[in-house]
Amino acid sequence: MTAATAPSAAPDADTAIITARDVTKVYKQGKVEVLALRGVDLDVGQGEFVVLAGPSGSGKSTLLNLIGALDHPTEGSILVAGREITHLSRSVAARFRLTSLGFVFQAYNLVPVLTCYENAEYTLALAGVPRTERRRLVVPLLERVGLGDMLTRKPHELSGGQQQRIAVVRAIASRPALVLADEPTANLDSETSGNLLDLMLELNAEHGTTFVFASHDPDLIARARRVVRLKDGRIDGDERR
Amino acid sequence: MWKLAWRQLLRNRARTLITGSAIALAVAMFLMSLALGDGMYGKMMQAAERSAGGGVLIHHDGWWKGRDSTANITAPGPVIAAAERVAGVRGVAARVILEGLLTSASREGFAGANVRGIDPAAERPFNDLSRYLKRGDFLSGDDPRAIVLGEKLADDLSVDLGDRVVLRFVDATGKEEPALFRLGGIVATGSAEIDRQIALVRLATAQEVAKLGAGVTQIGVLGDPGEPLDALKADVARALGTASAGLELLTWQEAMPELVGFIEMDGNMNIMFALVIFVIVAFGIANTFLMSVIERVRELGLLAALGVTPARIGGLVLRETVLLALVAMTLGFALALAGHAYFATHGLDYGAFIGGDFDVSGVIMDDLIIYTKVDAPRWLGSGAAVLVMILLSALYPAWRATRLDPSQAMRTYE
Ligand SMILES: Nc1ncnc2c1ncn2[C@@H]1O[C@H](COP(=O)(O)OP(=O)(O)OP(=O)(O)O)[C@@H](O)[C@H]1O
Ligand SMILES: [Mg+2]
Numbered sequence: 301m302t303a304a305t306a307p308s309a310a311p312d313a314d315t316a317i318i319t320a321r322d323v324t325k326v327y328k329q330g331k332v333e334v335l336a337l338r339g340v341d342l343d344v345g346q347g348e349f350v351v352l353a354g355p356s357g358s359g360k361s362t363l364l365n366l367i368g369a370l371d372h373p374t375e376g377s378i379l380v381a382g383r384e385i386t387h388l389s390r391s392v393a394a395r396f397r398l399t400s401l402g403f404v405f406q407a408y409n410l411v412p413v414l415t416c417y418e419n420a421e422y423t424l425a426l427a428g429v430p431r432t433e434r435r436r437l438v439v440p441l442l443e444r445v446g447l448g449d450m451l452t453r454k455p456h457e458l459s460g461g462q463q464q465r466i467a468v469v470r471a472i473a474s475r476p477a478l479v480l481a482d483e484p485t486a487n488l489d490s491e492t493s494g495n496l497l498d499l500m501l502e503l504n505a506e507h508g509t510t511f512v513f514a515s516h517d518p519d520l521i522a523r524a525r526r527v528v529r530l531k532d533g534r535i536d537g538d539e540r541r
Numbered sequence: 542m543w544k545l546a547w548r549q550l551l552r553n554r555a556r557t558l559i560t561g562s563a564i565a566l567a568v569a570m571f572l573m574s575l576a577l578g579d580g581m582y583g584k585m586m587q588a589a590e591r592s593a594g595g596g597v598l599i600h601h602d603g604w605w606k607g608r609d610s611t612a613n614i615t616a617p618g619p620v621i622a623a624a625e626r627v628a629g630v631r632g633v634a635a636r637v638i639l640e641g642l643l644t645s646a647s648r649e650g651f652a653g654a655n656v657r658g659i660d661p662a663a664e665r666p667f668n669d670l671s672r673y674l675k676r677g678d679f680l681s682g683d684d685p686r687a688i689v690l691g692e693k694l695a696d697d698l699s700v701d702l703g704d705r706v707v708l709r710f711v712d713a714t715g716k717e718e719p720a721l722f723r724l725g726g727i728v729a730t731g732s733a734e735i736d737r738q739i740a741l742v743r744l745a746t747a748q749e750v751a752k753l754g755a756g757v758t759q760i761g762v763l764g765d766p767g768e769p770l771d772a773l774k775a776d777v778a779r780a781l782g783t784a785s786a787g788l789e790l791l792t793w794q795e796a797m798p799e800l801v802g803f804i805e806m807d808g809n810m811n812i813m814f815a816l817v818i819f820v821i822v823a824f825g826i827a828n829t830f831l832m833s834v835i836e837r838v839r840e841l842g843l844l845a846a847l848g849v850t851p852a853r854i855g856g857l858v859l860r861e862t863v864l865l866a867l868v869a870m871t872l873g874f875a876l877a878l879a880g881h882a883y884f885a886t887h888g889l890d891y892g893a894f895i896g897g898d899f900d901v902s903g904v905i906m907d908d909l910i911i912y913t914k915v916d917a918p919r920w921l922g923s924g925a926a927v928l929v930m931i932l933l934s935a936l937y938p939a940w941r942a943t944r945l946d947p948s949q950a951m952r953t954y955e
Contacts, residue, residue: 370948391850398848408839413548
């Protein structure tokens, strides 16, 4: 089953999940200033499945980090789920990430000393969800991604694709408004990354979870419903399908 | 979070083992040195008490400060009898102390000296110097004018057995007198300082030359080792009743505060030494945990990115330290208790380490088998101090962990 045939929860453009205005990010490396973003405006509505594309160094990761409240923009403002996140303190930002966002990174997504199941339920446990409730939420998802019989394995006993699937389960288990993924398929072969993509499209369709990716992966770009192209820190194209 | 901390420690088993055993050993050594120090302290205090001449010293009021040869205990009989009746008393000895200048009859040498008139039998529970007799006899021959000198003092005077020595001193009537003695025995304690001070004659002889009659200068009372000196002093004073009129009772610690200070300083030095070891261990711990934080930038960054607050990330590092410290310290305490269980009954022969007797400012430490003593509040207090020190050493690594930038964790490919 793929998302293309799945009943699709229509994107609700009226409910803005991300509202970025004139976002600029300057990195200072010694005396050299790197202009990673030069005035980006971006609106993403609830339920969208967006990929940020563009050449290497165009600012995809930078934008994703700013949306994820992992870093502060130099200028401009960003609202995520209606909340201004531009000037949050580190600990408030951390709590905001925990309650409102899900993350999937390119690699090293999992805590090595925790088992597969423990990793998947980690953010739920952090948020204080009771044990039985966590099991109820996480186990079906793990079964669904084909990891139901690997609950007690450690990350190093899993393949790269299996690890990424656990990261996806963790990202969506708490039903966040927004899942951010930076090159989630970059380390995977095309079949594995196709399966992962199927999974995310299904979850997008079923729960209306908003996904925003940064990716070079042509397969991912081809199947996204919206492609925002970045170039030299500016938005160079915004294509909805 | 505790689970995570625990697994983290188990993940790096080698490092955890090394750091943990360093803590355990340091704690065990620290506690053992406390226990040995306390045992040693007790030994030293007892040795000091014996060589001071007793736990409680009785003199004519003012004699101890003024050393007035005319201020004596004129009727020692009832005093001795009363002191002997006190429960727990192991010895009572009357002494005559003659301060003056010793010269050899040939005038080849002279030395300032305290000649003590003693009853060798009564001195046995105190500091029995007859053990150190090297040549001649210990006031047991026929000669009433026999004197026993320390080896160094005899050397200084250039006298040998049978030679005559003269003491110039002030007698009980206040007149300066010479008294003639003949060297009957030489003792060698092994301490030059002590061997320069020993000059002993018979009690009766000393009483005679000083025109004391039955009077004495000092009566020493040796109590039960477990009994506090103040209690002994009170007991003796009570037993004396009216006989104590005109007398002064001093515990040896009141009489010789410098010696007490010296022994206590010796104990403090041991603790200081142990503390220095601990500070070094603490730096090692700080270093280990700092390394483990730096190694895990990505992992801790991931936790931060997922929404763990900086405070909790720092807390995680602290938790790792606390867990390790508690386990290691428990082990250290167990080791120390095992060591104590052994050394409290078998004793540690300290003499074997330093090769024989030694003396601490004039006190001969000849019985050097040290039995450990555990002062429970001190052990627990030190344990708490060590825990605090370990926590302090983990503060910097923990603080570093709170400063991690989660956006760098996302840039894993760079
Ligand atoms: N921490 C940083 N310090 C300095 N410069 C940085 C930092 N992070 C990113 N940059 C610079 O900002 C620009 C944008 O980087 P960014 O990582 O957002 O690009 P990207 O589109 O994600 O590239 P890629 O496809 O290679 O991942 C680049 O020129 C990069 O060198
Ligand atoms: Mg990137």
